Amino acid sequence: MHALRARRFVHPIDDFQDGPTLTTDTPAARRKAELDALLLKLPGVVAKTINGLDAYFVSGKMFACISGKGVGLRLPVSVATELQFSRDNVVSFRPSGLESTREWIQIDRADAADYEKDLALFQESIEFVRTGRTR
Numbered sequence: 001m002h003a004l005r006a007r008r009f010v011h012p013i014d015d016f017q018d019g020p021t022l023t024t025d026t027p028a029a030r031r032k033a034e035l036d037a038l039l040l041k042l043p044g045v046v047a048k049t050i051n052g053l054d055a056y057f058v059s060g061k062m063f064a065c066i067s068g069k070g071v072g073l074r075l076p077v078s079v080a081t082e083l084q085f086s087r088d089n090v091v092s093f094r095p096s097g098l099e100s101t102r103e104w105i106q107i108d109r110a111d112a113a114d115y116e117k118d119l120a121l122f123q124e125s126i127e128f129v130r131t132g133r134t135r
Contacts, residue, residue: 027069027112028066030112031066031071031112031115032054032066033112034112034113034115034116035054035056035064035066035071035112035115038115038116038119038122039056039064039122040056042058042122042123042126044058044059044126044130045057045058045126046058050062050065053065053066053067053095054066058126058129058130059129059130061129061130062074062129063122063125063126063128063129064122064125065095067093067095067096067106068095068106068108069108070089070091070106070107070108070109071106071107071115072093072095072100072104072105072106073093073104073105073106073107073118073121073122073125074103074104074125074128074129075103075104075105075121075124075125075128076103076128077102077103079124080102080103080104080105081102083105083121084105087107089107089108089109090105090106090107090108091105091106091108092104092105092106093105093106094106107121
């Protein structure tokens with residue numbers, strides 16, 4: 001029986017003096033952290049991963065999810081349509097380039113901390129998803 005010898009693969013990045021630096025400080029990680037801090041303090045909100053998307057649920061129903069450079073949000077069609085025409089940072093929600101329903105919009109913000117400015121919309125979405133209507 002031949003003895004197996006462990007072979008060490010040396011990656012070119014190992015040549016750096018301090019080794020590679022791994023960081024979770026990416027725009028996507030900051031967006032997730034900011035949204036977790038904002039949404040998970042709201043009553044009944046839980047975070048889950050579904051189909052590779054970080055999503056937020058209330059009463060077992062998804063009301064928001066992180067996709068691309070923004071966050072998708074489910075609202076009544078009239079509100080979603082109005083936001084798309086009145087705000088330059090709101091577009092149709094197309095996760096992975098796929099078409100979604102007219103109830104879904106995407107809010108893009110360069111600074112993830114600015115999602116706090118949308119708290120009223122998140123709350124309206126929660127109410128809409130939970131009860132099927134807005135306040």
